[in-house]
Amino acid sequence: GLISFLVSYLMMNNRKGELALMQSMGTPKRKIFLTFFLEQAVLCLAGIVLVWAVWGCLVGFLSARAVYMAVCAVCYLAGCVLSIILQNRSKVLELLRDKE
Numbered sequence: 001g002l003i004s005f006l007v008s009y010l011m012m013n014n015r016k017g018e019l020a021l022m023q024s025m026g027t028p029k030r031k032i033f034l035t036f037f038l039e040q041a042v043l044c045l046a047g048i049v050l051v052w053a054v055w056g057c058l059v060g061f062l063s064a065r066a067v068y069m070a071v072c073a074v075c076y077l078a079g080c081v082l083s084i085i086l087q088n089r090s091k092v093l094e095l096l097r098d099k100e
Helices: 002-013 017-025 029-059 063-089 092-097
Strands: none
Touching: 002 029, 002 063, 017 029, 017 063, 017 092, 029 063
């Protein structure tokens, strides 16, 4: 779960330029949040379904594995939410200046 959280947080942190561009174009913060969050949620869901299907075919379907994947998905989305909220609070110039 912790690794999922960190990976998603760092992935979203690398997209500061895109977020800054959307802010500079006048996109409302709520729409920015929803855009990034829904994109990550769809990718997460697609990955979970793919892994669950492959893992289930190779090893067998167990409810414990579904719980593990659900925990990873929740942690992943929590990392996305935190990163997007923190970046969305920043101003455009702060986001662009903090490139590294």
